[in-house]
Amino acid sequence: AQSVSQHNHHVILSEAASLELGCNYSYGGTVNLFWYVQYPGQHLQLLLKYFSGDPLVKGIKGFEAEFIKSKFSFNLRKPSVQWSDTAEYFCAVNAPRLGYSTLTFGKGTMLLVSP
């Protein structure tokens, strides 16, 4: 069965600092990888996704992620965070189960950006 591990449960940064959130997955086959964000009181929104091709994926709001197959990693980055990036970030892997699409989420990283 697939699993996802996020390295940090909580991250606190000042505005303009650079961000890197770690994500490692465990699955032997072809995977699709996602980062979702959940702003306080709001629903899960897709930040970016990797299906195939260029391992460096760009998403919304200046986020990007790099898929490194040899390390089973899909780390999220942003060069300069803003206060509005305060949210919970979930890495997820989509691997087929019984032929159907299922998402397995990591435990999430709560990012707090101080102004």
Next chain:
Amino acid sequence: DTEVTQTPKHLVMGMTNKKSLKCEQHMGHRAMYWYKQKAKKPPELMFVYSYEKLSINESVPSRFSPECPNSSLLNLHLHALQPEDSALYLCASSQSGRQRETQYFGPGTRLLVL
């Protein structure tokens, strides 16, 4: 339009009540999902419907009963719940339920069982 709507936003129910959660999407998606999210935890898959057929049930207790009346609608019927069932219930949809698809999530129904 990538909107999934859920009603109600909040629900408080007693352990003997029967209630239903509703989810709707108009993206033409043929797969719909129920997830449960406890506070400060990631979403956990409960059910997958593909082409109105229940495809995956993650060993969810029978007090949760899903229903997919048509391709746009997904219900979750609740009966005799326990306080530990209090959580955010999220609905999602995707194109057909196969791999290489993005799931789009609704805002959720926050359920409190007293």
